[in-house]
Amino acid sequence: MAAPWQTVLERPAPQAARALLGWELWLGEVRARIVETEGYHTEADLACHASKGCTPRTETLYTGPGTLYVYLCYGMHWMLNLTCCEVGIPSAVLIRSIAVLEGDQVVRQRRGRSGPQATNGPGKVCAALGITGALNRQRLDAADCPLALLPPSRPVRRAQRGPRVGVAYAGSEWAGKPWRFWEPGWPVASPR
DNA sequence: CTCTCGATGTTCT
């Protein structure tokens, strides 16, 4: 029997990124709503890590929907991605911002602050949830997976889309793709 | 409010 998230992740990243808005991440005492995402899709996408091909680092991206792809950025920030599409096609959604629904105390302790500024950014998401590279390659459907992905407890009223952040190096064609999505009204990193 | 800059480690050239 398929997990609920299967239908959301079994599609190309640009679509999966939109569909993931509102879904909830549960990890330990923290429950949070996904409010900003970005899609990275195929080796042709020059902003996608897999544009360099399948390497020890990027092989996680080829494993099909439901794998955690966690990597270190700028030597100090962990980034959380959920792989999507199908086996063999590198495709993933970066979780850029979340809204804490439960576990505010824990988040405050980990982040040194609470409120919107505590979780509006991809590095902040991992810090708030306590995610590190130890979770890379973890399967969402594995019995021992500490992270759960559950459907929205409140519907997504509307969504905005725009170009991805921090990928100018990929050139205008790819940096310009409107593959970033967010829910207006929630604490997101880039509200436009 | 905006802008600049440094921290820090893995990956690929």
Added chain:
DNA sequence: GAACATCGAGAGG
């Protein structure tokens, strides 16, 4: 050796 899907502190307006 350069580049990098970032963050937060500090300076200046």
